[in-house]
Amino acid sequence: TAFVVEDISNIIKEAVDTTIGSSPFQTARVNAWTSAVVETCLSQLAKLGKPFKYIVTCIVMQKNGAGLHAASSCFWDNTTDGSCTLRWENKTTYCIVSVFGLGL
Amino acid sequence: MDDFQTAEETTFVVDEVSSIIKESVDAAIGGSTYQHSRVNQWSSSVVENCLGQLTKLGKPFKYIVTCIIMQKNGAGLQTATSCFWDNTTDGSCTVRWENKSMYCIVSVFGLAI
Numbered sequence: 001t002a003f004v005v006e007d008i009s010n011i012i013k014e015a016v017d018t019t020i021g022s023s024p025f026q027t028a029r030v031n032a033w034t035s036a037v038v039e040t041c042l043s044q045l046a047k048l049g050k051p052f053k054y055i056v057t058c059i060v061m062q063k064n065g066a067g068l069h070a071a072s073s074c075f076w077d078n079t080t081d082g083s084c085t086l087r088w089e090n091k092t093t094y095c096i097v098s099v100f101g102l103g104l
Numbered sequence: 105m106d107d108f109q110t111a112e113e114t115t116f117v118v119d120e121v122s123s124i125i126k127e128s129v130d131a132a133i134g135g136s137t138y139q140h141s142r143v144n145q146w147s148s149s150v151v152e153n154c155l156g157q158l159t160k161l162g163k164p165f166k167y168i169v170t171c172i173i174m175q176k177n178g179a180g181l182q183t184a185t186s187c188f189w190d191n192t193t194d195g196s197c198t199v200r201w202e203n204k205s206m207y208c209i210v211s212v213f214g215l216a217i
Contacts, residue, residue, distance in 0.1 A: 027180050034184030042186045054188040055168060055196075055213050064179035067140055071147035072170040073155045081166070100168050102215055 001051055003082030003101045008045070012086045012097045015040040025062045025092040034058045037097060051104040059096040068094070076102055114164060116195030116214040121158070125199040125210045128153035138175045138205040147171045150210060158212065168213040175206055189215055 019036045023029070037058045045054050061068055074083065080103030088095040132149045136142070150171045158167050174181055187196065193216035201208040 025180065030180060030182040034182045038184045038186035042188055046188055052188075053190070053194070053215055055185065056187070057170060057185040057211065058183065059172060060182045061174070062180040064177055066177035066179040067138065067143065067175040068181070069143040069147050069173045070170065071151050072168065073151035074169070075155055075159055075165075075167040077166070083168075098170065100213070102166055 001103070003052070003080075003084075003103070005082065005084045007048070008084040008099050008101070009086055011044045012041055012084065012099060013088070015044065016086070016088045016095050016097060020060075020088075020090065020093060020095060022090055023093075025060075030060050034060050037095070041097065041099060045099065045101075050101075052101040053104065054102075055100040057098045059094075061094045061096075063089070063092050063094060070096060072098065072100075074100065114216065115193065116165070116197075116216075118195060118197045120161070121197040121212050121214070122199055124157045125154055125197065125212060126201070128157065129199070129201045129208055129210060133173075133201075133203070133206070133208060135203065138173075143173050147173050150208070154210065154212060158214075163214075164217045165214040166217060168215075170211045172209045173206055174208075176202075176204070181207070183209060185211065185213075187213065 038056045083100045085098040151169045196213045198211040
């Protein structure tokens, strides 16, 4: 019943690989991608059957030379809660996925 | 009257959180121009300010605050979030803020204990 960062990290990686993989950045498809990534992650996480509430966030950004900075801060129970963030990229896109798990 | 007040104290009030976020961002970045060397500090102070104000509310919640700062450069950005929680007690609030040189997106998630 602990938050295992490695398992979560694998789940995220698979979700992003299957959703975006090597596709080039396309404005028309980005909406569908972000939704698919968070939904896939969340359903895999729910399948783990652990007593946790989850929050999954996904950022997809075009590689265009722009600067991007992301930060997060949490007010929770250090003994039971945890988070995992994965930074993924391909030739044209950056994808940052964060999963926060809060013990019930 | 008492019941209403009790409910107020234990639910996630989006408007209140929204104004806390706006104030924190205005105070931290306000009229500044995007500078690579300062962004790290800015995003940290935005989340810390928000979290500080939220904990002062004294409600029985766990909070997660995330902040994204992006330079205005024509790049496309899409964000999505999905939550597995208790719909009756938990909530979230996202504020999109911008000035001439950058975008700032702050999300606050509140989960009842």
